[in-house]
Structures are given as structure tokens and as C-alpha cells.
Amino acid sequence: MGKFFSGGRLFGLLALIILLVVVAGVSLRSRSTQLALPEKWIHDTESVVSGWVYEPVFQVDTFFSHLRDLQALYEENAQLQTLVNQDQGLRTEVYLEKQQNQILKQMLQYKGKSPQFQLIAGDVTARSPISWNDELTISVGEKAGVSRNYPVINQSGQLIGRVVAVAEYSSTVELITSSTTSDGVSAAIVIPGSPAYGVIQGSRAHVGFLTMQFISQLASGLKVGNQVVTSGLSDIYPKGIVIGNITQFESDGTGITRSAVVKPAANLNALDYVFVIAPQPGQVLQ
Structure with missing residues (x-):
């Protein structure tokens, strides 16, 4: 072993190792x-x-x-x-x-x-689509002082109808547009001078409107747009309650009187609250 690593052989081995390291480095680069x-x-x-x-x-x-x-x-x-x-x-x-x-x-x-009126406030609680233009139910009755035939108006004082049936805490109101009733509302057309009188009922020809009959042909100053109010010639409706306005006149065929179509002043399709007019002391409503 000593002879193997002696002299030139050791030098050659070192040279070979150095060469391998250089070649490896070049290869890696x-x-x-x-x-x-x-x-x-x-x-x-x-x-x-x-x-x-x-x-x-x-x-x-x-x-x-x-x-x-x-x-x-x-x-x-x-x-x-x-x-x-x-x-x-x-x-x-x-x-x-x-x-x-x-x-x-x-x-x-x-x-x-309106201090001249004794007003009982109530709200609408029921209304049938079948009798929409005929009647509705309100939330006040006998306990609140309501009686049959008391007039009913809306929040602005325009006529809606009258009470036709009364329970303890509710009432049925017949609307002025009802065409099933035989009773009418005594009404007057507001014109200069003397008013023209007639009777208001629900119109059969114009649903939701009113017909005013028995208007004298002699009445002057009548025209479309005239206001119609209660005449006061009734034991039920006080004088001067607004009913509506005339939209057209029609002949009734007698030559003595004529009729008119009246649009209600109250929006009867949108009623939430009402007033019932009760009689003042000394006043009698039937």
C-alpha cells in the first residue's frame, strides 16, 4: 500500500481528481x-x-x-x-x-x-259586490244613537243615503244610487231665482248615477253642471245637503216635466268613513 501512494503515482491520482472536478463544474454550468x-x-x-x-x-x-x-x-x-x-x-x-x-x-x-247637525261618525265595515250600488254596513247602531231613516253623508257632507236597518252596534245604509227602492229624495236644482224641484232615485239606465224626475218644463236657467241639493221638503233629509251635478237632461214624454241624469257628488266607490245625521232637539225624522 505504501508503495502505491508513493512518488509519481500519488501525483497522478491528485491530477485525475482535479480534472474530474473541473469537468463536473463545466458540465453543471x-x-x-x-x-x-x-x-x-x-x-x-x-x-x-x-x-x-x-x-x-x-x-x-x-x-x-x-x-x-x-x-x-x-x-x-x-x-x-x-x-x-x-x-x-x-x-x-x-x-x-x-x-x-x-x-x-x-x-x-x-x-x-255644521253645528246645525248632530253628527255620529262611523266607518264602513261591509259592502257586497252583488249590491255594491244599493247598500253597505256601517259600524254604528242603536248604542251610538242611530235610528232608521237617519240620513248618511260622507266626510265632506255630501249625501250617501239613509239608514234602513239598525242593530245594536251596526246599521245598514241604503245608497242614493240604489235602483231597487221605491222611495226617492226630494231635491232642488240650484239656479238663480226660484229653484227647480224634483225627485232623485238611482238610475236604471246609468248605473252608479241618479235620475231626477218631475222637473218642470217652465223652470228657466237649467243647464248641464247645475248643482242638485236636498230640498228640505222631507221629514228625512235636511235642506241643502249636496247630492250631485246634472250631466244631461232627458224628456220624459209628458211635455209637462222632464228628467235629468245626475252624477253623485260623493265618491260612492271609495267610502271608508261616514256621518249619520241625527235629529236636533225638536226635529223629527221618520
Whole structure:
């Protein structure tokens, strides 16, 4: 062993080791900048295969990402819709409250301007579509001082009808537009000089309107638009309650009198609150 590592042999071994280190270093530097041909094939194959795998995986990931975005958007829209519905509900409540306050204000104003009447306030509680133009039910009855044949007006003092049936806590009101009643309302057309008189009933030819009959042909100053009020020639209706306005005149075929179509002043399709007119002391209503 000592002879093997002695002299020139040891020098040669050291030289060989140094040469291998230099060659290895050169080889490593070359591989960092340039690939060998087999490595190139492997690299390109790996790139192509990775592309085949990457694209479907990317598409699937994108699809589920969009699904998550849509789910989040749906939940956000649902929350926004809830807020919108709540806002619309609040707006509706505010609108109805304003309408109710306006009606109640009108009722107070009318009551203050009409000390000649004893007014009993009530609200409409029932109305059938079958008898829409004929009758309705109100929330006041005998306990509130209501009796049969008491006149009924709206919040502005315009004639609606009269009480025809009374219970303890409710009453039935026959509307002036009813064409089933044989009773009429003694009415007067407001014109300069002496008024023209007639009788108001619900119109059969014009649903929701009134017919005023027995108007004298001798009456002058009659025209479309004239106001019609209660005449006071009745034990039921006090004088001067507004009924409506004339929309047209019609001949009744007698040559002595004529009739007129009258549009009610009260909006009978939108009744929520009413006044029942009770008699003042000494006044008798039948």
C-alpha cells in the first residue's frame, strides 16, 4: 500500500481528481443554460401533457367559481328584494295613514262648520259586490244613537243615503244610487231665482248615477253642471245637503216635466268613513 501512494503515482491520482472536478463544474454550468436532447424531449412532452390537464382543470375551477359568484349574487338580490318589499310596505302604510288622516281632518272640518247637525261618525265595515250600488254596513247602531231613516253623508257632507236597518252596534245604509227602492229624495236644482224641484232615485239606465224626475218644463236657467241639493221638503233629509251635478237632461214624454241624469257628488266607490245625521232637539225624522 505504501508503495502505491508513493512518488509519481500519488501525483497522478491528485491530477485525475482535479480534472474530474473541473469537468463536473463545466458540465453543471452547461446544464444550467442548455438542455440535452433527451431532456428537451422530456421537457416538451411534460409541457404538452400539462397543457392538456391544466385547461380542463382551469375550466372546471372557473365554472365552480362562477357558481359561487352567482350564489352570492342571488343571496344579495334576495336581501335587496326583502329591503325593497319592506320599503314598499312602509310607503303603502304611510300613504294609507296620510289618506286616513286627510279624511278624518275633513270630517273634523265639516263637523266644525255644521253645528246645525248632530253628527255620529262611523266607518264602513261591509259592502257586497252583488249590491255594491244599493247598500253597505256601517259600524254604528242603536248604542251610538242611530235610528232608521237617519240620513248618511260622507266626510265632506255630501249625501250617501239613509239608514234602513239598525242593530245594536251596526246599521245598514241604503245608497242614493240604489235602483231597487221605491222611495226617492226630494231635491232642488240650484239656479238663480226660484229653484227647480224634483225627485232623485238611482238610475236604471246609468248605473252608479241618479235620475231626477218631475222637473218642470217652465223652470228657466237649467243647464248641464247645475248643482242638485236636498230640498228640505222631507221629514228625512235636511235642506241643502249636496247630492250631485246634472250631466244631461232627458224628456220624459209628458211635455209637462222632464228628467235629468245626475252624477253623485260623493265618491260612492271609495267610502271608508261616514256621518249619520241625527235629529236636533225638536226635529223629527221618520
